Amino acid sequence: MRSTELTDEALCRAVREMAAGLLDADLGNGVVKKRVALPGRGKSGGVRTLVATRKASVWFFMAGFAKNDRANVTPSELEALQTLAGSLLGLAPRRLDALVQDGSLQEICHDDSTQDAP
Numbered sequence: 171m172r173s174t175e176l177t178d179e180a181l182c183r184a185v186r187e188m189a190a191g192l193l194d195a196d197l198g199n200g201v202v203k204k205r206v207a208l209p210g211r212g213k214s215g216g217v218r219t220l221v222a223t224r225k226a227s228v229w230f231f232m233a234g235f236a237k238n239d240r241a242n243v244t245p246s247e248l249e250a251l252q253t254l255a256g257s258l259l260g261l262a263p264r265r266l267d268a269l270v271q272d273g274s275l276q277e278i279c280h281d282d283s284t285q286d287a288p
Contacts, residue, residue, distance in 0.1 A: 175208050176217055176234065182279040184219065185229050197248060200224060200255035206234070218242075222255030228266075230258045230275075 184206045187193070195203040200222050207216040218237055222230040232251055233243070243251065261269070269275040 176206060177209070178278040180206050180208070181219075181231060184221075185279055188221065188223065188225070188229065194218075197252070199252035200259050201232075201248070201251050205237075220251055222251075222258045224259055228259070229279075230255070232258075 184204050188202065188204055193202045193204050197203055197220070202221050202223060202225075204219050204221055205216055206219050216237070217234045219234040220232050220243065222232055232254055266275070270277045
């Protein structure tokens with residue numbers, strides 16, 4: 171995917187919306203689809219994201235693409251994303267911390283100031 175103006179704040183807002191039940195599609199096996207608005211464009215001109223979650227406190231943004239770049243993922247891509255989701259969602263908290271520490275994963279929306287942002 172080419173670079174976009176997708177910000178941590180927009181992703182955090184999307185997490186709050188998904189936690190409230192506002193998602194675009196449940197693709198199965200821990201993968202959901204959520205449109206995320208880009209600044210000044212709204213959701214229709216935004217990015218489709220594919221997220222691994224059990225709809226609890228952990229949300230992994232695995233992929234994103236502009237709506238005008240492609241309509242959806244292929245069945246084989248979805249299968250790979252579902253496998254990745256299972257692996258990510260099965261990680262123990264200590265392992266997650268280590269992956270964030272070594273830069274393999276990036277954590278956002280963790281502190282209270284980000285959680286309360288609009």
